[in-house]
Amino acid sequence: GIAILRTDIVDVGSEISVAKNGLITIQESLEEDRSITDNNLSNLREDLEGELELVRSEMLDTTSDVTILNGEESNGDPACAKVCSGTTARNGRVWRRGAHYNVYTEVDISGCGFVKTPTITTSLEVSGGRYTDPFREHVYYTGTSAVLMATNTSFRISIKPVDRAVNQNTINHKEQWNVEWIAVGFTC
Numbered sequence: 626g627i628a629i630l631r632t633d634i635v636d637v638g639s640e641i642s643v644a645k646n647g648l649i650t651i652q653e654s655l656e657e658d659r660s661i662t663d664n665n666l667s668n669l670r671e672d673l674e675g676e677l678e679l680v681r682s683e684m685l686d687t688t689s690d691v692t693i694l695n696g697e698e699s700n701g702d703p704a705c706a707k708v709c710s711g712t713t714a715r716n717g718r719v720w721r722r723g724a725h726y727n728v729y730t731e732v733d734i735s736g737c738g739f740v741k742t743p744t745i746t747t748s749l750e751v752s753g754g755r756y757t758d759p760f761r762e763h764v765y766y767t768g769t770s771a772v773l774m775a776t777n778t779s780f781r782i783s784i785k786p787v788d789r790a791v792n793q794n795t796i797n798h799k800e801q802w803n804v805e806w807i808a809v810g811f812t813c
Contacts, residue, residue: 693809697775698741701811709737710807712750720784720802727768727785734808735778743810745772745780750803777810 691706713732720728737743749769773781782804 691809693744693811696741696744696810701741702813705740705811705813706809707737707739707812708807708809709734709739709743710805711736712806713804723783725785727783729773729781729783730804731779731781732804732806733779734806737808737810738812739777739808739810740813741811742775742777743808745775745806745808746770747772747780747782748805749782749784750805780806 691708692703693700693706711732711734713730720730723729732747734743734745747770767786768782768784771783773783775781784802
């Protein structure tokens with residue numbers, strides 16, 4: 626009985642030893658896999674950091690296609706030079722009576738994101754009015770390209786008829802006008 630018990634104990638000890646060796650092998654395998662994963666993650670991190678640095682350097686090297694020689698204020702970062710343009714709607718544009726037979730309107734350019742007052746060029750498009758010929762209608766107004774009270778977010782344009790007789794028509798048909806504009810400035 627004791628010999629059988631000793632054999633059984635030796636067999637159990639042997640099985641424990643095999644199991645222990647198996648666990649050691651599994652542990653070594655897991656450590657090797659973790660090491661490979663850590664190395665892969667480290668390599669991936671290095672690759673991503675390298676690509677990010679490349680993108681950053683390309684962004685810093687990017688220059689704007691717009692060159693601003695000078696403006697109302699000191700120049701900003703040349704990479705932040707921007708051209709922004711727009712037109713006001715013919716219908717719903719608020720034209721107000723001003724002094725000396727003129728009318729004026731405010732134009733919102735806040736969507737451009739300028740941080741300084743940009744250089745603004747305007748033109749008045751006329752449709753309808755006293756005459757059916759828009760060119761002829763244009764001839765009777767002054768101030769169609771005059772920019773007043775410009776800021777980084779808005780400007781005013783004031784229109785005046787060349788002669789006072791045109792004024793009533795100006796007031797009556799101003800809803801057929803829209804201001805075309807181009808602004809060049811800095812966004813940072």
